[in-house]
Amino acid sequence: MWRVGANGPPMAALTAAISSTPAAPSPAPGARRRGFSVVRCSSAADERRALFSRIAPIYDHLNDVLSLGQHRTWKRICVSWSRAKRGDRVLDLCCGSGDLAFLLSQKVGLDGEVMAVDFSSQQLQTAANRQDQRWKPCYKNIKWIEGDALDLPFTDCYFDAVTVGYGLRNVVDKSKAMQEIFRVLKPGSRASILDFNKSSSLFTTSLQSWMIDNVVVPLASGYGLTEEYKYLKSSISQYLTGEELEKLVQEAGFSAAKHYELGGGLMGNLVATR
Ligand SMILES: C[S@@+](CC[C@H](N)C(=O)[O-])C[C@H]1O[C@@H](n2cnc3c(N)ncnc32)[C@H](O)[C@@H]1O
Numbered sequence: 311m312w313r314v315g316a317n318g319p320p321m322a323a324l325t326a327a328i329s330s331t332p333a334a335p336s337p338a339p340g341a342r343r344r345g346f347s348v349v350r351c352s353s354a355a356d357e358r359r360a361l362f363s364r365i366a367p368i369y370d371h372l373n374d375v376l377s378l379g380q381h382r383t384w385k386r387i388c389v390s391w392s393r394a395k396r397g398d399r400v401l402d403l404c405c406g407s408g409d410l411a412f413l414l415s416q417k418v419g420l421d422g423e424v425m426a427v428d429f430s431s432q433q434l435q436t437a438a439n440r441q442d443q444r445w446k447p448c449y450k451n452i453k454w455i456e457g458d459a460l461d462l463p464f465t466d467c468y469f470d471a472v473t474v475g476y477g478l479r480n481v482v483d484k485s486k487a488m489q490e491i492f493r494v495l496k497p498g499s500r501a502s503i504l505d506f507n508k509s510s511s512l513f514t515t516s517l518q519s520w521m522i523d524n525v526v527v528p529l530a531s532g533y534g535l536t537e538e539y540k541y542l543k544s545s546i547s548q549y550l551t552g553e554e555l556e557k558l559v560q561e562a563g564f565s566a567a568k569h570y571e572l573g574g575g576l577m578g579n580l581v582a583t584r
Pocket residue numbers: 355358359362363403404405406407408409410427428429430433457458459460474475476477480481482
């Protein structure tokens with residue numbers, strides 16, 4: 311795992327490591343040379359980072375139980391809509407334990423490269439452990455990088471596609487995150503962003519709210535994580551509707567944006583083209 315932070319290697323070391331791997335034949339390094347950079351976060355972001363670190367040990371298990379396995383389908387859709395293809399260099403931002411990064415890895419193959427970024431070292435450790443336990447050769451093309459979505463350690467126009475799964479909602483400054491995604495994407499390429507849908511339908515909002523209060527939080531309480539999962543409800547209510555997300559990404563410079571509802575309107579996937 312590469313840590314772009316106080317205790318990690320300087321950016322030059324990250325650059326050298328990335329460009330020296332067999333999966334990255336291109337000599338052009340993607341890491342921005344900024345000396346000894348630090349993952350500095352606001353206190354609000356620090357609280358979120360701590361929250362995701364606390365839930366890391368049970369995150370995957372709860373995802374399976376709470377969505378009855380359906381999150382796997384939504385993640386496949388998100389990756390498919392990114393249009394990542396063999397040989398591409400792609401970014402999975404807010405990668406957590408790596409579900410989308412593993413799917414991207416299969417799409418781009420051993421000729422491609424997957425950079426998976428998150429600011430929680432515990433989530434990245436889980437992802438790296440899962441990579442060790444898996445057998446597909448292509449998974450060697452994934453690099454786990456500790457970094458901030460608001461200050462990505464990559465040069466401009468570096469990626470052929472970007473995915474974000476359940477991450478944008480948790481980022482403190484969503485507009486800045488979209489500007490960063492825009493910056494690192496190549497012109498004409500896509501970002502595919504999956505998350506809970508902040509629906510404008512009263513029925514969907516009530517159902518979402520009922521499920522969080524009566525299923526999600528009680529289940530998480532069994533693991534001592536009541537407050538952590540109560541945060542889900544407030545994060546959805548403070549998130550953006552599909553229409554607002556389309557506006558946000560257009561303001562960040564994207565030429566096209568379309569938000570699609572999934573899972574009966576409970577989830578949403580935004581596709582933005584640079
Ligand atoms: C709900 S998890 C999603 C993980 C994974 N993408 C998935 O779909 O299962 C959200 C992730 O976003 C990460 N995150 C939130 N804000 C971030 C930021 N500013 N920079 C990097 N990662 C961030 C958290 O650490 C957490 O792992």
